[in-house]
Amino acid sequence: MKWKQIPLGLLQTNCYIVYNENNSCLIVDPGDNPKKLSTVIEQLELKPEAIVLTHAHFDHIGAVDRIRDKYGIKVYIHEKEKDWLSDPALNGSKHFMLNEPIKVRAADHLINDEGVMSIGSFKFEVFETPGHSPGSISIYFSDAEFVLAGDALFNGGIGRTDLPGGNxxxxxxxxxxxxMSLPEQTEVLPGHGPTTPLV
Known part of the structure; x- marks a missing residue:
């Protein structure tokens, strides 16, 4: 299992492409710049299987509809943030200096529990990691020893909690x-900035 980090948009939000030996991939948090993202996918000759969102803040969802339509793939999000996709007040785009608020069509699948999850040829573990937002999740690939932590944990810091639903x-x-309960060799892939070892 391999991954590629692609910073996108005004806030340089990290989108991740997780891909396997069959050249299938999951797209995690396509926040903006769909053309840039699809160029990378095509350069790597990958076949997208789904979009998975760690949470629904605007800088993580801006390119969802254009990418889902381009590749004909499904979108997954935690059920607690299903309404955030289409609500600029909840996803935060209403409060930032944007050309227009972000509104995304409904997700195809809702994640409503923790545990092992399979999408196509991918198998991983979902952890509910709220605090930055109510429906934040982390996505753990145990065999490859990395976790996509969204905006929960950064290199040298943690996510902000002053946005709607933050705690x-x-x-x-x-x-x-x-x-912190994951094996200490786990690499953390955050929503912003460089990756970081767990300890």
Whole structure:
């Protein structure tokens, strides 16, 4: 299993392409710049199987509809943020200096629990890691020893909790109980900035 980090958009939000030996891939958090993202996918000769969202803030979802339509793939998000995709007040785009608020069509599949999940040829574990937002999830590939942590945990910091639905104490619990319980060799792939070792 391999991954590629692609910073996209005004906030340089990390989109990740996770791909396997069959050249199938998952797209995690396509926040903006669909042309740039699809160029990378085509350069690597990958076949997208789905979009998975760690959460629904505007800088993580801006290119969802254009990418899902280009490749004819499904979108997955935690059920607690299903309404955020189409609501600029919830996804935050209403409050930032954007040309127009972000509105995305409904997800095709809702994640409503933790545990092992399969999408196409991919198998991974989902952890609910709220605090930055109510429906934040982390996606753990145990065999490849990496976790996509969204905006929960960064290199040298943690996610902000002053946005709608944010909760500092809840975020600390998520990090301590979920992320810090992973094997110490796990590499953390955050929503912004460089990757970081877990310890």
């Amino acid at each position: 500092h104490n809840q975020l600390i619990r998520s990090i301590d109980e979920k992320l």
